[in-house]
Amino acid sequence: MQAEIVSIGTELLLGEIDDTNATYLCRQLTGIGFDVERRQTVDDNRGRIVQVLQEARRRSDLIIITGGLGPTPDDLTREALAQVTGRPLHTDGAAEQRLQAFFAARGITPTANNLKQCQVPRGGQLLYNSCGTAPGILLEHEDCIFIALPGPPPEMHQMMSNDVLPYLEDKVKEAEGQILYTRTLHLCDIGESSAAELLADILDNEGNPAVALYASPGQVRVRMSTKAGSQSAASRRLNRAEQDIRQRLGAHVYGVDDETMEMAVGNALLAAGATLTVAESCTGGLIASRITDVSGSSRYFLNGYVTYSNESKKRLLGVSEGILEDYGAVSEECGRAMAEGARQDSGADYAVAVTGIAGPTGATSDKPVGLVYIAVADEQGTVCEEHNWPGTRQQFKQRVAQMALNMVRKRVMGLV
């Protein structure tokens, strides 16, 4: 079934806020098997809202609208919906009673604008808002379902979970007898084109599960999807495909679905009963910050050293004056000494260290912006990799952090 999302609000088109509602709705709808091919955003202008809805209606079985349900004259979703469907607005008595009670409890008399929120196009129903005053609207009109939800994310989320998703899952099952199940594998240290080569026949093949490759900055993902009548039937197929993909991609697969790299590192450390410390120069604390984004990371993360100055590399990590003089702070020798020093000082089982040139300044004739050394020390010894990733300062930091975490993951899991 085709779904389309329409986000309403001048604040979106002024760039004041990200439209996270649209992202959430896309994920939820495609997650149960709707196809979402288009999304539109329009300002608080009734004529344009009507036009956008009319266009969307010609293409889609379902239109989900967010925003424009508030109590101000700028909120025009109800009126636009009535106009597009030719169904006049009337006041829902039960909703009006709830709203009157809500205001009475706060000692306020609702205005005509407030009461407008209880209006619904003929034949539609209001959706209860458990954390705000604006009800949603659900309206089946001819061959199209219109659903209007309030803009504030917490109100929209609860309405989706409580009412809209169960209703839509039934619609999909009714129409197609089955719904879509997906699983995503996250890859590291491999480019999109190399991954595509290793998976070529799976990607080309219109198999079941369908397998597709997605790339975003520093991130490649493999998404498997299959339509099935039950979770267990879907899981069998997804497990089989996952096994095949993992055999081809090996250690490049670090996580599944919501699992981030920092979670994967944490899970590996917990499984090994091991602890970690981090010594950072060019990433400036980003690696430690990502590790500690995971709740419960105190079980394996002891402490981090952000040794930006040479003096602090010597004092905190015991890097020798000789290494700094002979090789400089951005060198394999310094990276190794940082990792070994951090491991020794902290008593952690694993230490990862990074030293590099984030830029845009700081390059020398033989050390360009983007040069970095990443070292991991454990009881077996120390490994060190040299990379060169020019880019913005932020890109560089992110990329180095991701690779450093991946080196830890592989080392802890015995993959390198």
Add this chain to the structure above:
Amino acid sequence: MQAEIVSIGTELLLGEIDDTNATYLCRQLTGIGFDVERRQTVDDNRGRIVQVLQEARRRSDLIIITGGLGPTPDDLTREALAQVTGRPLHTDGAAEQRLQAFFAARGITPTANNLKQCQVPRGGQLLYNSCGTAPGILLEHEDCIFIALPGPPPEMHQMMSNDVLPYLEDKVKEAEGQILYTRTLHLCDIGESSAAELLADILDNEGNPAVALYASPGQVRVRMSTKAGSQSAASRRLNRAEQDIRQRLGAHVYGVDDETMEMAVGNALLAAGATLTVAESCTGGLIASRITDVSGSSRYFLNGYVTYSNESKKRLLGVSEGILEDYGAVSEECGRAMAEGARQDSGADYAVAVTGIAGPTGATSDKPVGLVYIAVADEQGTVCEEHNWPGTRQQFKQRVAQMALNMVRKRVMGLV
């Protein structure tokens, strides 16, 4: 002038990533006086991309497209643009040379897909990508300007700043004789309603510059805007308004336009000729990472301590066993001891320390999730604030980091 934004990418319609590019572009375009009334998102389907561009073209003077410029067969923006304008694609020799050199430096032979990135519709020009391989495209066709930018945000941002915005500013000036000049002041440690009260008469007044207040989670901004024929005429008006607003809001104003809190801290430290160290528990390295997001931060940032475990608070910062036993790690006493210990160990002029409960676990009966102590030590002594900010782990870390940096800024500038 009317502008419309078209975001291309199946990953957007699967809800895998937020379309922050669209937000950024809306802000930039409305910032120089374009009207943006609509925004569309479409999947990697050539037919639909063409249709969306054709529709947008009928309404708009400018269409900015993001995404679909990569090297895979899914990347179809170039082809769609050629089809919509009837201008065939050809290869740009200079771009191809750059790409060949880029791959040669990495010892890789580019594939035919890679080389596709050097194609441009006849009459168009490629925009240089300083941090990626996908050039942008700028094409004036009949009465419409088409601009295609790569999807990765850092690549898109630099292309906008370097090439697109200066070009568009000229276009607006040409068409309207004057352009919109804006200046934004960033506020910290004050809510939207308090700021609105202090600026009430300026906000109500339809003055020149126009002044408006914007709030997003944890962030309040004051935006001044004025249309003028020249930068100097605009600057005179904006300076006057800024002075007035600063008088009312005082230390709550921390930055102007692109100036982030970490830049403001860096500028204050440079002006004072002072150095900084950071001791972090609950923020786990985020403060240090933000400080080192600023190029040149090595001039004032010496090093950071991410002391997650109690043992590391004692060993690295000299926090006494007594403090940890009597008051616990999340206490004013521990925060102060961390700041003082970090200052002493590093030799920095200023030290900031944070200790708190990021959650969702770790709360006790008298210490809830969201409790945090932020301390700043300098030669005058140590100040410490207690806050309670429940929310998600990430929200909490961001908010604590922002407030800790602001305390350093105010302390260095002698404002507290």
